Amino acid sequence: MNIKTCSKCKFPKSLDEFQRDKHQGDGHRSECKECSSKAQSKYQTSEKGKQAHKRYAKSYKSKLVKARYRSSEKGKLANIPKNKRLYLF
Ligand SMILES: [Zn+2]
Numbered sequence: 001m002n003i004k005t006c007s008k009c010k011f012p013k014s015l016d017e018f019q020r021d022k023h024q025g026d027g028h029r030s031e032c033k034e035c036s037s038k039a040q041s042k043y044q045t046s047e048k049g050k051q052a053h054k055r056y057a058k059s060y061k062s063k064l065v066k067a068r069y070r071s072s073e074k075g076k077l078a079n080i081p082k083n084k085r086l087y088l089f
Pocket residue numbers: 006007008009010011031032033034035
């Protein structure tokens with residue numbers, strides 16, 4: 001079994017504890033899945049991560065996604081107040 005030491009937590013772990021990355025020499029990332037998911041959630045709750053999320057929310061792409069949702073049947077229904085939905089059917 002292939003063992004690799006995580007660059008973050010310094011624990012030796014088996015290779016399938018590491019995400020695949022074809023750009024790395026051994027085909028796996030240098031930090032284990034546990035560490036990279038921790039880093040990911042830390043980033044999302046950090047100021048920088050929140051700013052990035054805000055930027056995305058204002059972006060053209062997210063507006064497109066929202067517009068598409070609003071014009072869909074599901075989105076149209078979501079915009080109608082619950083007490084008025086009864087009259088539709
Ligand atoms: Zn680790």
